[in-house]
Amino acid sequence: MKLNPFRVDPAHPFQLVKFLSVSTLVLILGSSLVLSMFMSNYAKSALLKKNTAFAQLLAENLNHQIYRRFTLPVVLGFGRVELKRRDQYERLEQVIESTTHSFHVLNLRIYDEGQEVAYSTKAEEVGSSDLGGPALQAAIQEGQRTFDLQNRLSLLDVLFTFSLEAGDVVLRTVYPLRAERDLRFREQPGPLLGVLEFSQDITSDYETVLHLQRLIILTTFLGSATLYALIFFMIRRADRVLDERVRDKERLERELVQNEKLASMGRMVASIAHEIRNPLGIIRSSAELLLKKEQAADSPKVKILEAIFHEAKRLSQTVNDFLDYARPRQPALEDVNLEKVIRHAVTFLTQEGQEHRVRVACQLPATFMVQGDKDLLYRGFYNLISNAIQACGQEGEVSILPACHDGRKAVLIRDSGQGFDVNLLDRYLEPFFTTKESGTGLGLAITNSIFQSHGADLILRNASQGGAEALVVFSEHC
Numbered sequence: 362m363k364l365n366p367f368r369v370d371p372a373h374p375f376q377l378v379k380f381l382s383v384s385t386l387v388l389i390l391g392s393s394l395v396l397s398m399f400m401s402n403y404a405k406s407a408l409l410k411k412n413t414a415f416a417q418l419l420a421e422n423l424n425h426q427i428y429r430r431f432t433l434p435v436v437l438g439f440g441r442v443e444l445k446r447r448d449q450y451e452r453l454e455q456v457i458e459s460t461t462h463s464f465h466v467l468n469l470r471i472y473d474e475g476q477e478v479a480y481s482t483k484a485e486e487v488g489s490s491d492l493g494g495p496a497l498q499a500a501i502q503e504g505q506r507t508f509d510l511q512n513r514l515s516l517l518d519v520l521f522t523f524s525l526e527a528g529d530v531v532l533r534t535v536y537p538l539r540a541e542r543d544l545r546f547r548e549q550p551g552p553l554l555g556v557l558e559f560s561q562d563i564t565s566d567y568e569t570v571l572h573l574q575r576l577i578i579l580t581t582f583l584g585s586a587t588l589y590a591l592i593f594f595m596i597r598r599a600d601r602v603l604d605e606r607v608r609d610k611e612r613l614e615r616e617l618v619q620n621e622k623l624a625s626m627g628r629m630v631a632s633i634a635h636e637i638r639n640p641l642g643i644i645r646s647s648a649e650l651l652l653k654k655e656q657a658a659d660s661p662k663v664k665i666l667e668a669i670f671h672e673a674k675r676l677s678q679t680v681n682d683f684l685d686y687a688r689p690r691q692p693a694l695e696d697v698n699l700e701k702v703i704r705h706a707v708t709f710l711t712q713e714g715q716e717h718r719v720r721v722a723c724q725l726p727a728t729f730m731v732q733g734d735k736d737l738l739y740r741g742f743y744n745l746i747s748n749a750i751q752a753c754g755q756e757g758e759v760s761i762l763p764a765c766h767d768g769r770k771a772v773l774i775r776d777s778g779q780g781f782d783v784n785l786l787d788r789y790l791e792p793f794f795t796t797k798e799s800g801t802g803l804g805l806a807i808t809n810s811i812f813q814s815h816g817a818d819l820i821l822r823n824a825s826q827g828g829a830e831a832l833v834v835f836s837e838h839c
């Protein structure tokens with residue numbers, strides 16, 4: 362079945378939230394990248410405007426200095442400008458160097474009206490006529506000023522190169538050189554003297570913009586990733602808690618249905634058992650009386666009467682178990698020395714089972730106190746110890762030990778028998794479930810009910826060294 366992220370699954374109601382969180386992360390990252398590109402382009406545009414303004418100021422200053430400090434004195438002194446003369450060339454070079462000092466000028470050329478290089482900071486370029494290009498023609502013919510950004514960086518260099526080399530980003534300026542007019546004709550341009558072209562290294566400024574762009578992208582990515590991780594963690598935790606609550610709800614529903622069935626069954630069994638109890642008591646006492654008379658007379662009817670008496674006794678115990686389960690007694694809580702109660706049960710069981718060679722060792726401290734009903738606790742531990750002795754068979758060992766479970770006082774009963782069937786561990790405490798041929802399946806159920814009425818938990822498990830363990834955990838702290 363194809364998963365539809367917009368269809369809410371009742372078992373996983375946060376599935377849509379997870380999908381939306383991932384979509385939001387992608388949207389945030391995408392919008393952040395677009396925003397960072399917009400901001401970096403804006404910063405680059407601002408950088409270009411700033412450097413263009415500086416370049417124009419430098420070009421105007423060069424025009425002024427060349428005209429005032431070179432052109433006018435040379436014309437007055439020599440009658441005309443001839444840069445082929447060494448003294449004039451050097452004088453122009455001094456003017457240019459003093460003016461462009463500390464302005465990161467990489468190269469500077471001056472063209473004549475025939476597009477030939479009349480001056481260059483690189484002497485080998487003097488006399489060349491193929492270096493100007495369209496910008497030079499526009500300056501000569503139209504008096505146009507040109508500012509051209511020359512970037513030698515690729516996209517990978519922009520993203521991953523953190524240290525740029527000098528000359529990677531250059532601003533090329535083409536500016537027409539003109540004679541300056543006096544104040545009366547300041548608004549009219551002077552005659553064209555030549556064309557000025559120079560290149561400035563603006564790599565350091567451009568690198569600052571790139572660092573800003575990377576910082577924006579990195580900060581946005583880390584912030585989005587952190588926010589997504591926090592949202593995802595909260596969703597996972599909420600999903601886990603909800604899943605546990607769903608499982609608890611299903612378990613409680615099963616228990617409620619089971620309890621309703623057991624309650625109705627208990628009411629029916631209680632009414633039937635109550636009707637059987639009195640006639641069965643008469644049958645049992647009558648059989649016991651007849652058995653004693655026939656035993657005294659050494660009658661051959663003794664075996665039949667013994668069978669009647671024992672079966673009536675067994676049925677009477679079964680009826681009592683049904684009534685005890687159907688109508689459990691509420692405990693009268695008081696301080697109980699559990700060590701004395703368990704030792705009393707152990708003494709009775711070991712005397713009752715003389716034919717068994719099972720050793721029962723109680724290692725509880727002499728003052729193992731709990732809150733409970735002495736008679737009910739005696740019956741509960743009597744049943745557990747009796748089951749442990751029966752699990753050992755003809756010989757073995759049963760240990761009764763003090764324990765601490767999750768900070769609560771506990772009693773551990775361990776036997777050396779075969780242990781529990783791991784596939785049936787969840788069913789041993791169910792009423793009417795038994796693995797014995799003659800059992801009613803109410804022994805452990807009644808025992809568990811007794812401990813539950815005391816706020817205690819009965820845990821059945823297998824011991825790591827073999828055998829079974831019954832752990833009774835009380836509400837008192839260790």
